[in-house]
Amino acid sequence: MTDPEDGPAVGIVVVSHSRALGLAAADLAREVVGPEVPIAVAAGIDDTTTGTDATAIAAAIATTDRGAGVVVLMDLGSAVLSAETALELLDEVGADPATRERTLLCPGPLVEGLVIAAATASTGADRHQVSADAAAALGPKRTHLGQSWDG
Amino acid sequence: MADGAGATGVDSAGLDRWLRAFSDAVTEHADELTALDSAIGDADHGANMRRGLKAVVGKLDAAGTSDTAPGALLKTAGMTLVSTVGGASGPLYGTFFLRMGSAAGDATELGPTEFATALRAGLDGVVARGKAAPGDKTMLDALVPAVDALDAALADGKGLGDALSAAAAAAAAGSDATVPLVARKGRASYLGERSAGHRDPGAASTAILLDTAARVLA
Numbered sequence: 001m002t003d004p005e006d007g008p009a010v011g012i013v014v015v016s017h018s019r020a021l022g023l024a025a026a027d028l029a030r031e032v033v034g035p036e037v038p039i040a041v042a043a044g045i046d047d048t049t050t051g052t053d054a055t056a057i058a059a060a061i062a063t064t065d066r067g068a069g070v071v072v073l074m075d076l077g078s079a080v081l082s083a084e085t086a087l088e089l090l091d092e093v094g095a096d097p098a099t100r101e102r103t104l105l106c107p108g109p110l111v112e113g114l115v116i117a118a119a120t121a122s123t124g125a126d127r128h129q130v131s132a133d134a135a136a137a138l139g140p141k142r143t144h145l146g147q148s149w150d151g
Numbered sequence: 152m153a154d155g156a157g158a159t160g161v162d163s164a165g166l167d168r169w170l171r172a173f174s175d176a177v178t179e180h181a182d183e184l185t186a187l188d189s190a191i192g193d194a195d196h197g198a199n200m201r202r203g204l205k206a207v208v209g210k211l212d213a214a215g216t217s218d219t220a221p222g223a224l225l226k227t228a229g230m231t232l233v234s235t236v237g238g239a240s241g242p243l244y245g246t247f248f249l250r251m252g253s254a255a256g257d258a259t260e261l262g263p264t265e266f267a268t269a270l271r272a273g274l275d276g277v278v279a280r281g282k283a284a285p286g287d288k289t290m291l292d293a294l295v296p297a298v299d300a301l302d303a304a305l306a307d308g309k310g311l312g313d314a315l316s317a318a319a320a321a322a323a324a325g326s327d328a329t330v331p332l333v334a335r336k337g338r339a340s341y342l343g344e345r346s347a348g349h350r351d352p353g354a355a356s357t358a359i360l361l362d363t364a365a366r367v368l369a
Contacts, residue, residue: 016238051199051237055247057231077193077338081242081280085233086247092230 010121011038011064014056015074015083016113019044023138025111029118037121042086051077055093057086061103062095069102069127073114073134080105102127108134112141114133160311160354162260163224165368170228172363174204177356187352191339195238196352203236203244221261225252225269237336240353243277243290250276263311266368267301274298281336288332288339288346290353296324299360312369319358319365326350326358 012029016022022043030041040060045051061070074083084107090100104127106113113134120133161169176202177184184197207228213226225248233245254272255261261269274294282291283298300321304314327350334346337353 043236045202045237049202049237050195051241053235053237054233054242056234078237078239078241081239082233084280085242085246088246089230089233 006124008066008068009037009124010068010117010127011040011061011066011070012114012117012121012130013057013060013072013103014039014041014042014043014110015052015060015072015079016043017050017052017075017077017079019047021075024133026075026112029114032115033122037118038066039118039147040064044139052082054082054085054089057083058089058093058095061086062090062093065096065099066100069104070099070104071117071121071127071131071134072105073108073117074105075110089130104128104131106131108137112137123132127142160260160262161221161266161368163219163221166221166224166368169364170204170207170211173360173366174201176207176359176363177201177204180355180359184352184356187350187355190332190349191342191346192340192352193238196240196356199236199238200240200244200252200356203232203241206235207231220255220259221256222252222255222257225255227250228252239281240290240356243281243353246276246280247273247294256357263305263314266311267305267314270298270301283336286332287336288329288334288351288354289336290351290357292332293322293325293352293354293357293361296325312365315361315365315369317358319361322358322361326354329354 013024014026014027022041022045025040026041040063042053044054045053051099072083074080087100087103117130117134120130169189181197182199185194188194188196210227210231229245229249229252232248233241251269253271254269258265277291277294281289283291285291297318301314301318304317322356330349331347333344334340
């Protein structure tokens with residue numbers, strides 16, 4: 001767990017096409033960490049319409065950056081393009097001018113990556129470590145199933 | 152000649168008409184665009200673009216255009232599209248209009264050269280966002296030849312109306328040319344060779360964008 005004297009934890013943003021999927025994935029991550037890790041969800045166009053919203057992603061990044069930066073986990077397709085677009089909209093949502101430099105878009109898988117990112121962030125690790133651990137999140141599953149990295 | 156559509160340039164009233172006409176045309180062709188997307192994608196392009204452009208028209212209705220500079224109007228359109236389209240066309244078309252808006256700056260009217268420069272900036276934004284190239288079976292296969300044709304026509308001394316007509320013709324031809332291509336970007340690329348034989352939905356909607364520009368800005 002993060003010691004408050006170590007400074008704020010890295011924030012985590014969950015980007016999904018589906019609001020239900022994003023919220024459920026965040027719930028799963030919150031089972032492994034306490035409130036010291038800020039997690040925000042930017043998923044769906046509304047409760048039932050599938051899609052991603054770059055402005056909502058930008059707002060989620062802005063609210064989860066407590067000074068240690070943000071790691072963004074995404075599902076597929078437009079989630080990635082919308083997250084990249086969100087980095088250009090941070091000014092529009094009133095983010096700290098330093099937030100863009102402190103935001104990492106993580107190539108890790110959404111569910112496994114999110115849970116590992118949350119766990120790593122709760123230890124007080126920096127954003128690069130959080131993102132690296134999340135990017136490698138399929139490792140344990142691969143090892144358990146006895147498969148090599150190239151499938 | 153209607154207000155804002157003069158041979159001299161494009162003002163906010165012209166852009167307002169262009170965006171409304173694009174919305175109307177996409178709504179009219181939404182089922183067709185979605186059908187193209189159901190062949191090689193995820194069957195949402197028409198519905199997504201219709202939803203996003205309806206939101207843009209809502210913003211135009213609420214804000215009006217009389218006090219809004221072209222750059223600000225284009226930026227509003229882009230911001231609305233990135234928030235409401237939902238699919239990949241949201242960040243792609245949204246970035247297109249946001250970059251056009253940035254290029255337009257604070258000018259109250261865009262002359263033909265300025266309008267072409269703004270379109271080129273929009274195109275560069277789409278390239279940067281999607282990381283696609285011509286021949287990948289994307290909207291760029293219509294947009295790149297259209298912007299090139301616009302520049303070439305203006306360089307030949309043609310007026311904006313004729314230049315936009317040339318751009319629209321180039322976009323339509325570019326859209327047609329996506330039919331035999333194998334997709335290398337987006338959901339359609341998962342199909343590999345099976346994506347050949349279908350028109351790219353993004354190229355089709357881009358051809359509509361340029362066709363409406365030629366109709367209402369010329």
